[in-house]
Amino acid sequence: MLTTQERSAIEEEREHYPTARAACVEALKVVQRTRGWISDEALRDVADLLKMTLDELDGVATFYNLIYRRPVGRRVMLLCDSVSCWIMGCDGLKEHLKMRLGADLGQTSADGRFTVLPAACLGACDHAPALMLDETLYGDVTPQEVDRILQEGS
Amino acid sequence: MARVVIDGKSYEVDGRRNLLHACLSLKLDLPYFCWHPAMGSVGACRQCAVKQFKDDRDTAGRLVMACMTPAADGTRISIDDPEAKAFRASVIEWLMLNHPHDCPVCDEGGECHLQDMTVMTGHVVRRNRFPKRTYHNQDLGPFLTHEMNRCIQCYRCVRFYRDYAGGRDFDVFGAHDQVYFGRAEDGVLESEFSGNLVEVCPTGVFTDKTLARHYTRKWDLQWAPSICAHCGLGCNTSVAERGGMLRRVMNRVNPEVNGHFLCDRGRFGYERAQRVTEDPEKEKRTPEDSEKKGLSESSGSSGVKRFSEFSGSLCGLLIGIGSPRASMESNFALQTLVGKDHFYSGLSDLDASLVSLILDILRNGPARAASLQDVENADAVFILGEDVTNTAPRLALSLRQSVRQKALERIGKGGIPLWHDAAVREAMQDEHGPLFIATPYATRLDDVATAVWRAAPDDLARLGLAVAHEIDAEAPAVSGFRMPMNSMADALRDARRPIVVCGTSCGSVPLIQAAANVAWALRRQGRAADLCFTVPECNTMGAALLGGGRLGAAFEAEADTVIILENDLYGRAGAAQVDGFLGRVKHVVVLDHLRTRTTSKAHLVLPAATFAESSGTTVNNEGRAQRFFQVLPSREPVMASWRWISEMLVAAGRTGWASLDEVLAAMGDARIRAAAPPAAGQRIPRRPPRYSGRTAMAAHVSVHEAPPPPDPDSPLAFSMEGFSPEAPPPLTPFFWWPGWNSIQAAHKFADGPSGVRLIEPGQRGAFFREVPAPFTPRRGEWWVVPVHHIFGTEEQSAMAPAIVKRSVEPTLALRPEDASDLGVSTGGAVQCMLDERTYRFRVQLRPELPVGVAGLSLMGATKGVGLPCWMALRRA
Amino acid sequence: MERPLTKNLRSDAPDLAETERVGGYQAARKALREMRPADVIDLVKRSGLRGRGGAGFPTGAKWSFVPMGSDVPHPKYLIANADEMEPGSFKDRLLLEGDPHQLIEGMIVSAYAIEANVGYIFLRWEYRVAAQRLALALRQAYERGYLGRYIMGSGFSFDLHLHVSAGRYMCGEETGLLNSLEGKRAVPRSKPPFPQSSGLWGKPTVVQNVETLCNVPHIVNHGADWFRTLSLSEEGGTKIFGVSGKVRRPGAWELPLGTPCRRILEEHAGGMKDGVRLRAVLPGGASTAFLAEDQLDVKMDFDSVARAGSRLGTGTMIALDDRTCPVGMLANLERFFARESCGWCTPCREGLPWVQRILDSMEEGRGQPGDIETLQRHGRFLGMGLTFCALAPGAVEPLRSALTLFRDDFERHLREKRCPWR
Ligand SMILES: Cc1cc2nc3c(=O)[nH]c(=O)nc-3n(C[C@H](O)[C@H](O)[C@H](O)COP(=O)(O)O)c2cc1C
Ligand code: SF4
Ligand code: SF4
Numbered sequence A: 001m002l003t004t005q006e007r008s009a010i011e012e013e014r015e016h017y018p019t020a021r022a023a024c025v026e027a028l029k030v031v032q033r034t035r036g037w038i039s040d041e042a043l044r045d046v047a048d049l050l051k052m053t054l055d056e057l058d059g060v061a062t063f064y065n066l067i068y069r070r071p072v073g074r075r076v077m078l079l080c081d082s083v084s085c086w087i088m089g090c091d092g093l094k095e096h097l098k099m100r101l102g103a104d105l106g107q108t109s110a111d112g113r114f115t116v117l118p119a120a121c122l123g124a125c126d127h128a129p130a131l132m133l134d135e136t137l138y139g140d141v142t143p144q145e146v147d148r149i150l151q152e153g154s
Numbered sequence B: 001m002a003r004v005v006i007d008g009k010s011y012e013v014d015g016r017r018n019l020l021h022a023c024l025s026l027k028l029d030l031p032y033f034c035w036h037p038a039m040g041s042v043g044a045c046r047q048c049a050v051k052q053f054k055d056d057r058d059t060a061g062r063l064v065m066a067c068m069t070p071a072a073d074g075t076r077i078s079i080d081d082p083e084a085k086a087f088r089a090s091v092i093e094w095l096m097l098n099h100p101h102d103c104p105v106c107d108e109g110g111e112c113h114l115q116d117m118t119v120m121t122g123h124v125v126r127r128n129r130f131p132k133r134t135y136h137n138q139d140l141g142p143f144l145t146h147e148m149n150r151c152i153q154c155y156r157c158v159r160f161y162r163d164y165a166g167g168r169d170f171d172v173f174g175a176h177d178q179v180y181f182g183r184a185e186d187g188v189l190e191s192e193f194s195g196n197l198v199e200v201c202p203t204g205v206f207t208d209k210t211l212a213r214h215y216t217r218k219w220d221l222q223w224a225p226s227i228c229a230h231c232g233l234g235c236n237t238s239v240a241e242r243g244g245m246l247r248r249v250m251n252r253v254n255p256e257v258n259g260h261f262l263c264d265r266g267r268f269g270y271e272r273a274q275r276v277t278e279d280p281e282k283e284k285r286t287p288e289d290s291e292k293k294g295l296s297e298s299s300g301s302s303g304v305k306r307f308s309e310f311s312g313s314l315c316g317l318l319i320g321i322g323s324p325r326a327s328m329e330s331n332f333a334l335q336t337l338v339g340k341d342h343f344y345s346g347l348s349d350l351d352a353s354l355v356s357l358i359l360d361i362l363r364n365g366p367a368r369a370a371s372l373q374d375v376e377n378a379d380a381v382f383i384l385g386e387d388v389t390n391t392a393p394r395l396a397l398s399l400r401q402s403v404r405q406k407a408l409e410r411i412g413k414g415g416i417p418l419w420h421d422a423a424v425r426e427a428m429q430d431e432h433g434p435l436f437i438a439t440p441y442a443t444r445l446d447d448v449a450t451a452v453w454r455a456a457p458d459d460l461a462r463l464g465l466a467v468a469h470e471i472d473a474e475a476p477a478v479s480g481f482r483m484p485m486n487s488m489a490d491a492l493r494d495a496r497r498p499i500v501v502c503g504t505s506c507g508s509v510p511l512i513q514a515a516a517n518v519a520w521a522l523r524r525q526g527r528a529a530d531l532c533f534t535v536p537e538c539n540t541m542g543a544a545l546l547g548g549g550r551l552g553a554a555f556e557a558e559a560d561t562v563i564i565l566e567n568d569l570y571g572r573a574g575a576a577q578v579d580g581f582l583g584r585v586k587h588v589v590v591l592d593h594l595r596t597r598t599t600s601k602a603h604l605v606l607p608a609a610t611f612a613e614s615s616g617t618t619v620n621n622e623g624r625a626q627r628f629f630q631v632l633p634s635r636e637p638v639m640a641s642w643r644w645i646s647e648m649l650v651a652a653g654r655t656g657w658a659s660l661d662e663v664l665a666a667m668g669d670a671r672i673r674a675a676a677p678p679a680a681g682q683r684i685p686r687r688p689p690r691y692s693g694r695t696a697m698a699a700h701v702s703v704h705e706a707p708p709p710p711d712p713d714s715p716l717a718f719s720m721e722g723f724s725p726e727a728p729p730p731l732t733p734f735f736w737w738p739g740w741n742s743i744q745a746a747h748k749f750a751d752g753p754s755g756v757r758l759i760e761p762g763q764r765g766a767f768f769r770e771v772p773a774p775f776t777p778r779r780g781e782w783w784v785v786p787v788h789h790i791f792g793t794e795e796q797s798a799m800a801p802a803i804v805k806r807s808v809e810p811t812l813a814l815r816p817e818d819a820s821d822l823g824v825s826t827g828g829a830v831q832c833m834l835d836e837r838t839y840r841f842r843v844q845l846r847p848e849l850p851v852g853v854a855g856l857s858l859m860g861a862t863k864g865v866g867l868p869c870w871m872a873l874r875r876a
Numbered sequence C: 001m002e003r004p005l006t007k008n009l010r011s012d013a014p015d016l017a018e019t020e021r022v023g024g025y026q027a028a029r030k031a032l033r034e035m036r037p038a039d040v041i042d043l044v045k046r047s048g049l050r051g052r053g054g055a056g057f058p059t060g061a062k063w064s065f066v067p068m069g070s071d072v073p074h075p076k077y078l079i080a081n082a083d084e085m086e087p088g089s090f091k092d093r094l095l096l097e098g099d100p101h102q103l104i105e106g107m108i109v110s111a112y113a114i115e116a117n118v119g120y121i122f123l124r125w126e127y128r129v130a131a132q133r134l135a136l137a138l139r140q141a142y143e144r145g146y147l148g149r150y151i152m153g154s155g156f157s158f159d160l161h162l163h164v165s166a167g168r169y170m171c172g173e174e175t176g177l178l179n180s181l182e183g184k185r186a187v188p189r190s191k192p193p194f195p196q197s198s199g200l201w202g203k204p205t206v207v208q209n210v211e212t213l214c215n216v217p218h219i220v221n222h223g224a225d226w227f228r229t230l231s232l233s234e235e236g237g238t239k240i241f242g243v244s245g246k247v248r249r250p251g252a253w254e255l256p257l258g259t260p261c262r263r264i265l266e267e268h269a270g271g272m273k274d275g276v277r278l279r280a281v282l283p284g285g286a287s288t289a290f291l292a293e294d295q296l297d298v299k300m301d302f303d304s305v306a307r308a309g310s311r312l313g314t315g316t317m318i319a320l321d322d323r324t325c326p327v328g329m330l331a332n333l334e335r336f337f338a339r340e341s342c343g344w345c346t347p348c349r350e351g352l353p354w355v356q357r358i359l360d361s362m363e364e365g366r367g368q369p370g371d372i373e374t375l376q377r378h379g380r381f382l383g384m385g386l387t388f389c390a391l392a393p394g395a396v397e398p399l400r401s402a403l404t405l406f407r408d409d410f411e412r413h414l415r416e417k418r419c420p421w422r
């Protein structure tokens, strides 16, 4: 069941488009904002609300990499692995994160606190390597900086 | 017409086509995947690359996708260009990177477009050394097997299922090199056209699950051109057998009828259309009940002997009851045997009056009987009363295309070529119509309707009449009628090729008259309006053309012997009436291949051949005579009904017929004869050139290869000698061409229509003037209309195992208000007395039903109830 | 040197009052009150403005394909492409975060020119700060009557919505963007028909890069001739150039179009960091061909860079230094493109992962004879026109050039069965 807040947030998004379907990505993000990810049940609820079939909505949901169809940790880290960040050492950050969290890219740390996902260029190439923790962007990240971010983020 | 130069040679081609289509039409080999003749181009697979040159001085050229390039006048291309060839081989190589290469265990093997194209491009060596991706497969229900690892991501399946057929429970998931085609979760595919994925998918992702139970490679099957026996539309099929077992049904292209697609009833309803030998319990032709009446013999010539013993010698009255599911030839044979005056057409009395009304309307004109192709091209449609998806399924698919016509016209004017499906769909978005649906209950086409209206059949007729009046004031007015669907008359009048769809399923004479009035009114306004009437069975129209007395009259006749042709009378009239009749008649002889309540009351049951075991002609709803051909070699004692009757004639000292041609000659209708050309020159082989095991198959019986069974009834042979691709369309047993082993070979064949239209309209039609009174609900009683089910209503397919799995339990549909008045809810039961019998029905709630109307599933026992009728219902 | 685009940029974004004080919305007022739509199109045409999203298509010409008049399909749409996801590009983010009203004003004027009544800003999700500032700016603009019905007392109405996406580079491709906005998978559409005639929901639509749109108010305010003088070449205006990689001062600067590449690298980015030497640059983001060290005197404008064998692209360069393995860099680039392929057409969907795997295996010392040829074949067969959209052709631009420029490095990987940089 969608909460009243979710429902009204989706309906607000719906206002911006001539068709219900057009609001589907926004709607999924509304649900994801509160629940972290999109469960099958949530998918069905959103589909019903927008008069889409489960198949139609999942076809869209599984296309976009920022819609999570599997559970994620309490906080999601997007680690840029695009070219400028690679030149500036994002692989090192990846290794460091793996060591610290015991989880590879795409996995969730055992304590369920962090999921680290690879991300396309975050538009902060002049401060490469860059990463985002939830909605905050961090630039010029070093392994030490990673430790600090993880600390803050927990 | 356009001139194009291909590899230095100049050709005339249809300039409205794309280059790929043009090349294929010229029978040139050019590989492709995502293009489909009925679905157009989207440019996804990139397999059809050719080199295009600006002019004759341009030697460099550039690669283009043939399917995305118009065959414009003056176009110069090369298929053989080395770079084009290298690119095409590269496309196959990419597709093969992840392909499992499991041809030996793949049901597509030997009829696989991917195999064919791989061979055609010459890609033979695997260079990729990296692991392949794998997917999870889904259980999609009783019709289709799903094996995603074989997918080459051509997107044809989603395009067919969603864009073409309107299904919404199937899609594409994921992105990049992880795209998945299937359902969001396992489950039965809802579309009534899902089976077409078997042919649409160029690989072994979607294969026929019914075939898998008795699998045989395409090249090892013996094929015959056939006509679907499972509704009145007469879709063209290819049916296949091996070792005396019917194995599968595939589509056979008839551009004016089914085109490239069948419905699932037609494709999967075949499995009981033959003598069932594996399971003696289910042996349909054992006349066990008749033994009770002291007749044990019924097979072969002894059956005829028994028949002549008691009927040949008797001086009493012999009558015959024909059948709308038997061939023209068998009906005619019976008519000949018993004489015109003693022949009854075998339709229920209601159907007989409805169909003869339809026939009159179509003969009188001026509106023509529309073919499915006409329907597809209609630019406005008005459906009166029919739940098309369930009464004439393939028609629903044509109607789904018709709703695009108006928009297509606009888009075509804007310069987008209509084969350019990707562009067309984007420009079209959700624009559709006009399609108006007026029916007693919701239909599966409502999602594309401009407007829907639910009412009792009489009120639907009033709507139709009122629309006709609005279009043409000459047509009778309907006083006091308030038009529920605005601007409907305008929309129909604005169309150039409007079509009115109606039929027999509501059992309403005024409704059919109303449909005629609308079409005629449009004709009077100068529109090329056509009529599309659905009829219930594969030869209903033929039976009506042949004529014959009413069943009610047969029941009154003082007959001593009755011969009943492929007909269960309990589905045509009330049980008490039929019981009385069959009890009264001294000798009841039934020719059938189904075990029915009627066969159980027979004194003698003669095993008749099914459509797969015999050849003959049926006439579809449009009045098109089409021939079906035997695929299963004859096996004692099964014979075509007309042959049984011929033997009776001979036994009675009259002349019979030795072949189908002789029956046709006796019928004396040159057009019916011309439905398929007669034998000319070498016989057409039913077996593909690579048919194997010819001698080994029966080696356990004899090591000598038996001569092919004779086939006096067709120009086809039970053999592999000869070359079938040159056969004319009505005689083409299967699609195969060197290098083209899959169904995609269809384009190598003549693409002309087949069948002969028997009814052409005159200019005599005069408006029907009678206007029915508004429907008035009754207290405690409901006007119960029949609810048709694609899976279950039609008796010849109803017992096929896959169809059984999809059939629903019969229910009585009620408005929720009515149900609660009766004190029942969904799943509860109601009962009513009919014909002195008490019936019990499970209740289903359908809020859209009009006040005072209920719907009853038309299956099995409810067929003889005489729907539509008033029923007093109470809680059971 | 004038810097019209960035002169009002502030790290905390100027608010509306401040924007108005420095001349914000003057162009909108002028256009809507004093000019006809055709005048605006004509002005933009004369200015020589070319699209800043990568392809460099002349903006005025694009607008002139939009059907005009009262009997054309409506509503027409104007879309700001703020999906910036091309690796190495970070210029639009600066404009979005630093001066959202500039974009809004640019959209009002542009929408007026093509008589579009509805607009969307298609923003990638990761630009959180930009999203907040845009939402605020939109609210302010509506409150002040710059958006909505009958803007500034004119007869022109324009509704502007912010759409925040959910990932995928393909959303930046203009037709993929349209599908995405319609709530579908961001698979591209075929062209023709072009969006200008059949776009969002089948209606005439113009998609324009953020930076392109931000130029429009200044052209209206100061004229086409002024705009042309901003540049050092034939093409009008300034450009936001960026540099990332191992340079001393990575960053972005608004400079005249036609500024020589080397000057940007050396004067603005401060040259390479200590201890590393420049080998080549990707001049305009990940999907442009490498320019070798000796080509760096090229003027950074569309035509000049094209003549040098590459593309101006987004104008944000990535420097490859001698301590970085070019094969590794390419493996990284192709991993991005393979992952971002939409999966619609065969060469890209299947070819790019193959390319990526070969490059990865070379890096791991498991390259095999024939690999270079396979890569070359992909360079050829994923070219423009052979795939459905421009993603794959973009993906193989750096590949193709690298196979020529760094051929020795590729061969060393095969010969030594290891990556010499590891
Ligand atoms: C794969 C791909 C991604 C693209 N991404 C963007 C993008 O993020 N932003 C952008 O403005 N243009 C992008 N483009 C270019 C757009 O398709 C389009 O040309 C541009 O938005 C037009 O605007 P302009 O004429 O103002 O440059 C991309 C193109 C391709 C092929
Ligand atoms: S399942 Fe078949 S039809 Fe569908 S994309 Fe795959 S290969 Fe094509
Ligand atoms: S529509 Fe009718 S004739 Fe056609 S395949 Fe289905 S049942 Fe057979």
Ligand code: SF4
Pocket (backbone or CB within 6 Å): C170, C188, C340, C341, C342, C343, C344, C345, C346, C348, C349, C387, C388, C389, C390, C391, C392, C393
């Ligand atoms: S090139 Fe093909 S697969 Fe790649 S993104 Fe474009 S359409 Fe999709």
Ligand code: FES
Pocket (backbone or CB within 6 Å): A080, A081, A082, A083, A084, A085, A086, A120, A121, A122, A123, A124, A125, A128, A129, A130, C087, C088, C089
């Ligand atoms: S490459 Fe990492 S932020 Fe641009």
Ligand code: FES
Pocket (backbone or CB within 6 Å): B020, B031, B032, B033, B034, B035, B042, B043, B044, B045, B046, B047, B048, B049, B065, B066, B067, B068
């Ligand atoms: S058939 Fe032409 S691209 Fe697929």
